[in-house]
Amino acid sequence: MFYLIVVTIIWSFSFSLIGVYLSGQVDTWFAVLVRIMLALLVFLPFLRLRYFSIKQITLLALVGACQLGIMYIFYYRAFDYITVPELLLFTIFTPIYITLIYDILQKHKLRTYYLLTASLAVVGTAIIRYDHISADFVQGFLLIQGANISFAIGQVGYKRIMEVYHLPHRYAFAWVYIGAAIVAVICWFMFGHSARLPTTLTQWSILIWLGIVASGVCYFLWNYGATKVDSGTLAIMNNLLIPAGILVNVIIWQQQIDWLRFLIGGGIIVLALAVQQYVSHVTVKKAI
Numbered sequence: 148m149f150y151l152i153v154v155t156i157i158w159s160f161s162f163s164l165i166g167v168y169l170s171g172q173v174d175t176w177f178a179v180l181v182r183i184m185l186a187l188l189v190f191l192p193f194l195r196l197r198y199f200s201i202k203q204i205t206l207l208a209l210v211g212a213c214q215l216g217i218m219y220i221f222y223y224r225a226f227d228y229i230t231v232p233e234l235l236l237f238t239i240f241t242p243i244y245i246t247l248i249y250d251i252l253q254k255h256k257l258r259t260y261y262l263l264t265a266s267l268a269v270v271g272t273a274i275i276r277y278d279h280i281s282a283d284f285v286q287g288f289l290l291i292q293g294a295n296i297s298f299a300i301g302q303v304g305y306k307r308i309m310e311v312y313h314l315p316h317r318y319a320f321a322w323v324y325i326g327a328a329i330v331a332v333i334c335w336f337m338f339g340h341s342a343r344l345p346t347t348l349t350q351w352s353i354l355i356w357l358g359i360v361a362s363g364v365c366y367f368l369w370n371y372g373a374t375k376v377d378s379g380t381l382a383i384m385n386n387l388l389i390p391a392g393i394l395v396n397v398i399i400w401q402q403q404i405d406w407l408r409f410l411i412g413g414g415i416i417v418l419a420l421a422v423q424q425y426v427s428h429v430t431v432k433k434a435i
Contacts, residue, residue, distance in 0.1 A: 150372030151384045154365045159391035161361050162231050163400055164353050170226035173350055174343035176335045179219040183331040185358025187324040194321040198314065206308055207319055208326030214301020215366065216330025221294035229287030231396065235389045237291035239269045242382035244299035249378035252307050264423040265382040271415030274408055302373050302381065309374045320367045379423045386416055
């Protein structure tokens, strides 16, 4: 879980960086293209053919196309309709999507306690983030749900591929970025606007940071970490991004916060994670 926590800290800055410096100023499709191409550049030295079958390459590329390519498209477009706090609110359903998709892929009966702890994390996040919702909330909500589902499918898909094939992670993830890059290039040529490219050093610096670190390094660490925990813990860790993102808004951008709601909601999320860890530990002991 160490990798998931490190990535959560780094990603907590991304919401505000995009919302403040890129949204409405830099073309959505160009921002997606730059992030993914820089991430691919980081892992291009690890691109290998000999370790993988055509089926494995296809599955990994599909994971990348879904988790990074399609997810980013929904995610960046949502900033045109909703604010950063609203975006954070609408991501609270990701844990439920992860739990349901993982059980479906495993062809197992739905594990009720996983769904319950994921739902508990949703409740905690809703307490933190429920606030006034703008008139464009329907479009923003639907776009973020598309991003949430795409991100969940990608995480669970990668986790299942590694459980089945036990591939070397650093080589496997190069193919993940290939899949994402294909989607990004197609979307840029179809929908991109060259008149809205970055115009300031700050915008270019943020895109480079997001591409190399937040995407290139962190998506690898997040997915690697996802293979080391159960699906219930992975689901809850997704929602820890929300209080972390809010803290960044408060500390750096001096945003106002209801500390009572934040502490209650954050406590519920931590409780959900603790319950999940306890249940997983008991389940493993019984299996032994």
